[in-house]
Amino acid sequence: MPRGVPESFARFISPLPRTPFAPTPMPAPKTAISPTREVDYPEWYQQVIKAADLAENSSVRGCMVIKPWGYQLWENIQRALDDMFKATGHQNAYFPLFIPMSYLEKEAEHVEGFAKECAVVTHHRLEPNPDGGLRPAGKLEEPLIVRPTSETIIGATYAKWVQSYRDLPILINQWANVVRWEMRTRMFLRTAEFLWQEGHTVHATAAEAIAETEKMVDVYRDFAQDWMAMPVIVGSKTAKERFPGAVDTLSIEAMMQDRKALQAGTSHFLGQNFAKAQDIKFQSEKGGVEHAWTTSWGVSTRLVGALIMTHSDDDGLVLPPRLAPTHVVIQPIYKGDSRAEVMAEAQSLRDEIAAQSYAGAPVRVTIDDRDIRGGEKKWYHVKRGVPIRLEIGPKDIAAGTVFCGIRNQPKSFGISRSELVSTIGTKLETLQSELFAAALHLRESNTVTITNEADFRDFFSTQNEDKIHGGFAHAYFADEDALEPLLKELKVTIRCVPRGDNTTPGTCFLTGRPAEKKAVFAKAY
Template sequence: MSANAKTAISPTRSEDYAEWYQQVIKAADLAETSPVRGCMVIKPWGYAIWERIQAELDRRFKETGHVNAYFPLFIPMSFLQKEADHVDGFAKECAVVTHSRLEAGPDGKLVPAGPLEEPLIVRPTSETIIGELFARWVQSYRDLPLLINQWANVVRWEMRTRLFLRTAEFLWQEGHTAHATAAEAMEETRKMLGVYADFADKYMAMPVVVGEKTAGERFPGAVNTFSIEAMMQDRRALQAGTSHFLGQNFSRSSNIKFLSSEGVEELAWTTSWGVSTRLVGGLIMTHSDDDGLVLPPTLAPSQVVILPVTPKEETRDAVLAACDQLAAELRQQTFGGEPLRVQVDKRDLRGGEKTWGWIKKGVPIRIEIGPRDLEKDAVCFCRRDRGAKDKQFTDRSSFVAAVSKELESIQACLHARALAFRDSNSVEVGSEEEFKAFFAQPADAGIHGGFAYAGFCCDPELEDQIAKAYKVTVRNIPLATADETPTCIFTGKPGRRVVFAKAY
């Protein structure tokens, strides 16, 4: 980065959005591509964010009665085959294990040997293998509901990858539940969708549109799929989480049966729901600016970083001691019910370099403490959601007393900003002409469109044509207006109120 650049990230969002995204990840040291095609390496700062996401979601899953378990990475090929739609959906992108060992070939190079009787696939998702186990575990209605979650990696052999948003291997959680009745399974599906929506909104400060997917966008094998959709700063939609009502499809294929209280053998009703490391991508594209990553305080691995300013050797020790003491005091404060995460950066680096490093990493509050502050018992601090030059001075004790409020304010500002952005790029569309005009705006550095709400008849063939013609898809049928029955802007038939957007 050149010293006279106006922004820490180059290019800026408006110059080249896709490249800006890559550069933010690089500048914040979140992740990088690996020697393995399509796979990413998540670096400590990026992984710490994922750990924050995990911790909070795990807490919410436990709160709603779920327990964690772990199922095999490998799935016998025959399992995938049991559910017809499921095969169609995933067969094209499966990594397949066919051998059990390596041997030296004639030229001394290793070759696979010991062919397996039945090839194994690396899980692209675990419905089939978990279904097999559920069938063992469930005999009676007393065994239900079965509420299981798994934190795991999955592999989907993608053609084109982007860090966090689409990689061949990614980390996620997949909840899998079995219930005695359809109503209960549907309630579970909706409940977990709600957990995701609330988490995204409150914890990630990322507003989402909660709704049901159309038939064309449904999870392979599901009866209904629901999603949360967030608007990124290029106005495209990111599917940030999904929750599926699987009906009895997987119970039938995996034979998950139970004896009801009336002594009748019935198939269980199952659900599955997941979010992945894609959320980190969503986080980046929701809040970050042309100076790099911007983290909401809830998710920031460090919420406050203290930068000692030590211009003279004589005052150095006193400054460092004051920084440590301030850090200790700040750690007594809480945010979101947890002690503040505070770090003192004593690295022997030049001030500007250090400051910009933390700006690019997105730490919510930076504090600078120097000898002059010591004399005045003051602190100088900057909020990441404001400009890099926006310094505030206050006396030390009132800063400590107000720091939690300050973090809350940052969280609220980020959310408000994201919501305002989404709303200002969302329109109601009443006709096909308006639809065309909205999405036909000339692409400017990859930024165009937005969310278009419209009546749509949900005919899968028409949806497909629209996708081909405009590269726009129905993101979902928002639950908030699910009872409305507007006429379709394309056909005039009765339809649903849907949100259209270009999608990741």
């Protein structure tokens, strides 16, 4: 590489020798996305978002514009989850964007966790600035923060709602935006403002609240696996990784294609911490006054990032059919006179496919009849991750066939029209399960069990440290604090203590001391 050329620009330098005479046209790229995952994974991620038209950066630092294709994806995620929340007895409500600053102060750990990244509203008016422009005026008596999460304001409200054990449980969810003033942002994975849902529940007993926490993390697991085709590990966070103010934090952890871990959802058992801080108490059946037990749980637009990094390839986005805004796109191939005939045929094909069902609903099919070249159109849909692409032209019409491309298969194929229509639902199901299987295989083949420090170091610091991140390491540990220097050095974190994986005690991989907990270690987003 020439001196002074940053590594990230290396891809722009053609590896092919170029003759000084006939300027060879750039060879058609073998992949639609460059750089490829292998060359520069973070840059590949950005390029997929761009090529798939999911989102773009806005003029506001750290805040993105979610474009229609990306937002439809989010809407599908919302719809599926919302149904699951309703099915588990929850209702939606909405609480304010602004939270009085004093509310945040009530729970000590909570303040510590969020104070550093809060947007603060101090004025309520603008007035002309003598030097031109505008300046804030009308100082607020008490500053308001823009919610980084809503435990405090919702808790304060619940305190008024709860009088008696008869008022419990309260099972409410809200779909909202929140703001966390992050220093470094990445589209979908960490933005200053993001969309999410946050469930907040109140219970009469610890056992009931714990059951709720477990129930909701299971909902997240099911959603991740059944809808996103993303295998996840369910487990408990260690003390240092817990949500500020929680007694226990459960999470789902997924492995991305660069083998780094991504926390995709969390469910917190808050004990009585928030209930005490906010005075949520009730009169029990026996007549005594008790503090209630609360939970909170959430997933965010980060799931879109998870989806991208789990399935997409060097040709762009790959969408699991259950969440794809469009299942099938039909591309009519015509020239000159054949247009009317081909269009009519494409429309009847669309109607037949729309009459088929997949996952209990009609197949979502569209025709792309834009007047652009076929190749360009093909790649447009490939990059956007449409599960199935169909092409139909005069030759197909004559032969009673269509040409079919499935997003996870390199080659398109011809198929009789009737067979295609009758198997379209099956093809979508197959794709969905193949995506899951591939993601699971990646995780399984990059997961190890580690029993000593040397192996641990080797696993997380081998080869190209920029690109290779080891994967998931299962290991026993005795004391989280004792691990800290090593984890910091290797930039590894404890992802979670997997549920149901701690029945037998073992030996700490670092200290050799007896250990009860076995955790998953990984580099993480």
